[in-house]
Amino acid sequence: MSAALARCTAAGAALVAAAFLVTAASGASQASQKLTVYAVPATVQFMNHADDRLRGMSTNPFKLKAEAVILGQGGKEKGNGPFPGDDILYGFKLFSDAKRSKPLGSAMFTCYYTFVKRATCDSYFDLARGLLLASGQVRFGRTTFTLGVIGGTHAYLGASGQVDSVAAAGNAQRFDLHVSGLRK
Numbered sequence: 001m002s003a004a005l006a007r008c009t010a011a012g013a014a015l016v017a018a019a020f021l022v023t024a025a026s027g028a029s030q031a032s033q034k035l036t037v038y039a040v041p042a043t044v045q046f047m048n049h050a051d052d053r054l055r056g057m058s059t060n061p062f063k064l065k066a067e068a069v070i071l072g073q074g075g076k077e078k079g080n081g082p083f084p085g086d087d088i089l090y091g092f093k094l095f096s097d098a099k100r101s102k103p104l105g106s107a108m109f110t111c112y113y114t115f116v117k118r119a120t121c122d123s124y125f126d127l128a129r130g131l132l133l134a135s136g137q138v139r140f141g142r143t144t145f146t147l148g149v150i151g152g153t154h155a156y157l158g159a160s161g162q163v164d165s166v167a168a169a170g171n172a173q174r175f176d177l178h179v180s181g182l183r184k
Contacts, residue, residue, distance in 0.1 A: 030180070030181050030182060030183060030184070031180075031182045031184055032161075032178075032179065032180040032181075032182060033177070033178075033179045033180075033182050034176065034177065034178050034179075035127075035176075035177040035179070036096075036174060036175070036176050036177070037094045037095065037096060037104055037105075037107075037125070037174070037175050037177065038094070038095045038096075038097065038098055038100055038168055038172050038173070038174055038175075039092035039093070039094055039095075039107055039172060039173045039174075039175055040092060040093050040095070040100060040170075040171065040172050041090060041091070041092055041171065042091045042092055042093045042106070043089075043090070043091035044088065044089070044090050044091070045088065045089045046082075046086070046087075046088045047086060047087050047088065047089075081113075082113040082117065082119070082140060083113065084113055084114055084115050085113065086112075086113045087110065087111060087112045087113065087119075088109075088110075088111045088113075088119070089108070089109070089110050089111075090107075090108070090109040090111070091106065091107075091108055092106060092107040092108070092109070092173070093106055094106055094107055094125070094127075094175075098168065098169070098172075098174075100170075100172065104127065104128075105125065105126045105127045105128065106126045107123060107124060107125045107126065107175075108123070108124045108126075109121050109122070109123045109124075110122050111138060113140070117139065117140035117141065118137055118138065118139050118140065119137070119138050119140060120135070120136070120137060120138075121135065121136065121137075121138045121147065122134075122135045123135065123147055123163065125152075125163075125175075125177070129154055129155035129156065129182075130152050130153040130154025130155045130156045130157070131152045131153040131154070131156065132149065132152040132156045132159065132177065132179065133149070133150050133151050133152045133156070134147035134148060134149045134150060134162075134163045135147055135148060135150050136148050143166065143167040144164070144165060144166050144167070145165050146162055146163065146164050146165070147162065147163040147165070148160075148161075148162055148163075149161040149162060149163060149177070149178075149179055154183070155182055155183045155184075156179065156182065156183075157183060158181050158183070159179050159180065159181045159182055159183075160179075160180055160181050161177070161178045161179040161180050161181075162178050163175055163176070163177050163178075164176040164178070
């Protein structure tokens with residue numbers, strides 16, 4: 001092995017060891033948190049993409065007939081949506097108490113519908129310690145769901161955990177945020 005290759009290998013090993021030590025040291029300063037927030041819808045925007053579904057039927061290599069798949073009488077979609085391809089954007093005001101007297105921040109959910117009235121939702125909780133990101137599947141019409149925490153900004157950078165959601169009184173939703181790997 002040449003001297004230059006040996007030096008590069010040694011330098012690479014030193015960098016990996018340093019990264020490992022930094023990761024181990026930062027693990028000692030991380031914490032867990034359970035935070036319960038109450039969310040009240042502030043905005044909602046539904047995007048019906050029926051025109052895109054029709055366009056997909058006309059250029060589909062599987063020779064599907066649009067009438068048999070999604071269209072009923074008068075060219076209207078069969079059944080009740082949301083249908084695959086539709087998406088919805090929710091804005092929430094967050095509160096720290098069930099009476100909603102103590103504002104805590106805001107949240108945004110973007111949900112993209114797939115099949116069987118399920119959606120993949122990405123959520124953004126804007127809190128005092130940073131932005132917490134969570135994602136997962138939500139079944140349309142259900143009152144409970146769970147999302148996986150996938151990180152965030154500031155204190156939530158590199159965080160993991162889950163967000164459990166249940167219906168609350170007065171058109172509100174309760175989110176229980178279980179977060180680990182929280183930066184102090």
